[in-house]
Amino acid sequence: MIITKIDVMQVHKEPTSLIPWRPVLCRIYTDEGIYGDGEAAVAYISGAPAAFGMVKDLAAMLIGLDPLDNEKIWEIMYKRTFWGQNGGPIIFAGMSAIDIALWDIKGKYFDVPVYKLLGGKKRDKLRTYASQLQFGWGEGITPAITPEDYYNNTKKAMAEGYDCVKVDFFTFREDGKQFDEEDRTGLLKPYYVKLVESRVAAVREAAGENVDIIMENHSFLDAQSAIQLGRVVQKYNIFYYEEPNTPNPKTAKYIRESLQMPIASGERIYSRWQYAPYFEDQSIQLIQPDLGNCGGITEGKKICDMAHVYDIGVQAHVCASPLSTAAALHLEAVIPNFVIHEHHVFNLSSWNKRLAVHDYQPVNGEYSIPELPGLGNEISEYAFANSEKVTVK
Template sequence: MKITKIDVMLFHPIESSNARGKTGAPVSWDNPAWNPVGCRVYTDEGIYGDGEAAMAYGAGCHGAFGMIRDLGNLIIGMDPMKNEVVWERIYKQTFWGQNGGPVFFAGLSALDMALWDIRGKALNAPLHVLLGGKRRDHLRTYASQLQFGWDDHIIPAYSTEAYVENAKKAVAEGYDAIKVDFFTFDKDGSTFSEEQRTGLMKPYYVDLVEERVAAVREAIGPKVDIIMENHSFLDSQSAIQLGRRMEKYNIFCFEEPNTPNPKTAKLVHDKLNIPIASGERIYTRWQYAPYFEDQTLQMIQPDIGTCGGITELKKICDMAHTYDIGVQVHVCSSPLCTAPAVQIESVIPNFVIHEHHVFNRYDYNRRLCKFDYQPVDGKFEVPNLPGNGNEYSEYALTHCEKFTIE
């Protein structure tokens, strides 16, 4: 079998004419910037596989689109069943691959994901069988990013009452764990600046976060876990200050307390009695190694679409298991990444919990893929279709910019 053609795609699921300004920046919470980047790899045997670079949000989708184009040229004519050979070729022969960053590894992740999809379809086996066999059919799942509401569109939470209401809605659906960034919006609806969230903070900011955390904890009781998200907006000083105040609320884990850095991660870890989670901005096993050696992370969150793909993600998970560190695969892109992420989580022994991001409830995201997987009663069922378990929909394929490599 040989790779004959690759379609590289930049999707535009949100079609509102006023959704973005001239620079492409979002101008409304109702119409956020959301442009997933993917690929479809074709073979001479008629089998194709889909993959995605997980840079649908923030700044970088055009970089990922270009990176897949560049890397795709290297693998035309190669055997898609030899994913390790392809991975190493891309990593070693591109110059920028070694110790690369998110754009490079997002491109590699998309191609690698597509190759695993081809492998599974060729062998008529789901990904979890190829990776050693699932040990669980259903995965504990948490409702994620409740500061944006828990509905079918974004409803930013400004008041303490809104945080409580969102938490109750998720719990009523059967979730026994939730994740919230309590430090995204001020009471007036504005977002906090970098200066406000770093350094030793004024009492107002710590008090506001505690008010929200305390109210949510009281509303949902002690048997529902709370993950306190921070999106690396804090620095080590403010993270320690905030974390110490929240210890008494039995926080399941403190996610991305500051910019990922092995030295500051150790400082934050050593000063707090809350498990630390991080990883969506840490790439490849080489970058994870110092965190494992120092035991500064208790739960890692490698993104399947930026860490190096399925090939690399499985190795990272296995390395983490050596150090008794748990795993939650990070997914915040189109539903294409959800199916393989769930399958990997079903296989590994050190799985902790699966993230169901609120964006997965939105129609503009759900319609991008053929199958719409959603949790039931706070649990995710593991797909059993051949390959990765999902592929882009006809809608997605007709609402994208496309570049073909042959």
């Protein structure tokens, strides 16, 4: 079996109002009629056009190769591109799209779900959290402004069975606009600290004692403001403190040693080589690799296995099309150090659901694992019809 052609697509900008949404997808075809789908998970904000170009460049290297040789192909992409070694989000997002599609082909070829090829699932259900409640919880984006908004969004997620929520409490100002970068760095004014704490307190009040709270920061803080806020909110029993500042092993260690709660990071850390320093000094306690930009399933599994050596937990970062969700579910079902699955609010919106054939959603706060061969999901006809598409032969 050989690769005969590859379709590379960038979906036309979706109407999320606040955040540009342009998923980058690919479909790899073979001479035996089997095809596989993958995604470069840089769908939001900036970077999608660059990832689209990266997948096209990589695709040209793969025509005529055996798609079952995913380890061989991974090394080709890593070594022969020159920029692959110590690469960043664009090179690794491109590699990820190809790699995920190859695993989809392999599963279909052997007529088994991807989790079987990864060693077999350890669990049938994945604990799942409702992610990014500052955007609301439902179709579209509704900025949370008042403590009451945060309280109500939490109650809404709990009513659907979730026992864990994630919120960036420092996204929206009281006038509904987003905070500027300088508002969130350096030692913060009391106004900002009190505003954030009032929102955290509202979520804890809504959640009670038996629901976990993840505090998201999106790396907008620096080490000083991260510690300042962390010391104020840790009394609310924060499950973990996510991306408190720009990923860096040294500052992550400084923040971890200054606070009494676990630190999580990883959606902007790429490959085993970049994760290794965090493992060696225990500066983060939970990693969040995104299979759509860390190097794919092949690399993601290795990263998770490395983390296991250091007793570090895993929650795959998922903020892309339903294809990325399916890939994450297969990996998380298999690894022993899985903690929880992320269900982003964007996964509730029709403009994202319609990009794939199947709409997998959690039930009572738990995800089941797709049982169809391969990923168990495919790019939809809608996505093909509403994309810029290039075919590489």
